[in-house]
Amino acid sequence: MSGFTCRGDEDAAERAGLWCSRLDYVLEQDLPFHKIGIAHLTDTGIMAGRGYLEALRLIPDEEYIRLFRKAARRGVGIELNFNWLDMDEDEMAIHLRPYRIAKEEGCKFYLGSDAHTPGRFARMKQNFEKITARLDLDDSRKFVVG
Numbered sequence: 001m002s003g004f005t006c007r008g009d010e011d012a013a014e015r016a017g018l019w020c021s022r023l024d025y026v027l028e029q030d031l032p033f034h035k036i037g038i039a040h041l042t043d044t045g046i047m048a049g050r051g052y053l054e055a056l057r058l059i060p061d062e063e064y065i066r067l068f069r070k071a072a073r074r075g076v077g078i079e080l081n082f083n084w085l086d087m088d089e090d091e092m093a094i095h096l097r098p099y100r101i102a103k104e105e106g107c108k109f110y111l112g113s114d115a116h117t118p119g120r121f122a123r124m125k126q127n128f129e130k131i132t133a134r135l136d137l138d139d140s141r142k143f144v145v146g
Contacts, residue, residue, distance in 0.1 A: 012054035019055065020063050027070045034146040037077035037110055042095045053094050064101040072106035077143030081112040084130050085123055092134075099135055108143035109135075 006018060026038065042056055071078060082095050099109075111131075113124040 012051040013058055015051065015055040016058040020059060020067065023067050024070070027067070027074055027076070033074040033076040037079050037112075037143060038071070039079040039112060040081055041078065042098060043082050053091060056094050056098065059098070061101060064098050065105060068098070068102040068105040068107055071102065072108075075108075075146075077110045077145075078102050078107045079112045080109050080128070080131050080135075081114055082131075083120075083127055085127050096131075096134060103135060103137070103141065107141075109137060109141055110143040 006015065010018065023038070023041075043052075068078075078099070080099065084092055084095075087095070102109075111124075111128050113121060113127075
């Protein structure tokens with residue numbers, strides 16, 4: 001997504017700043033958030049390529065708290081869309097951190113696979129079960145379009 005969502009030569013710190021400022025911008029818009037889900041939070045064009053895990057790691061808890069508190073107040077859904085089955089535990093811990101904070105701040109979640117082949121789609125149930133178990137999510141945390 002170089003040249004579209006970002007220049008492509010940003011370091012991890014700049015990408016972390018872009019992630020925060022752009023999510024903040026979206027959350028400030030006059031939108032029907034009760035009908036909207038924000039997709040790919042930890043797997044975005046801004047975070048694509050080298051250094052995305054470092055960018056996620058560089059975002060302070062306080063900034064995640066501020067943004068997810070705003071997201072919860074606005075009533076927007078937060079998509080869980082990453083493939084745990086292709087990550088090691090250290091990578092998964094980095095991905096789960098913002099979602100844990102989102103949960104603490106009262107966000108609601110939905111699942112998205114982006115599976116483009118039958119083989120990948122077949123694995124998504126297992127993937128989602130692992131993610132929801134690790135985040136201790138139940139139906140009370142489900143984003144329902146209102």
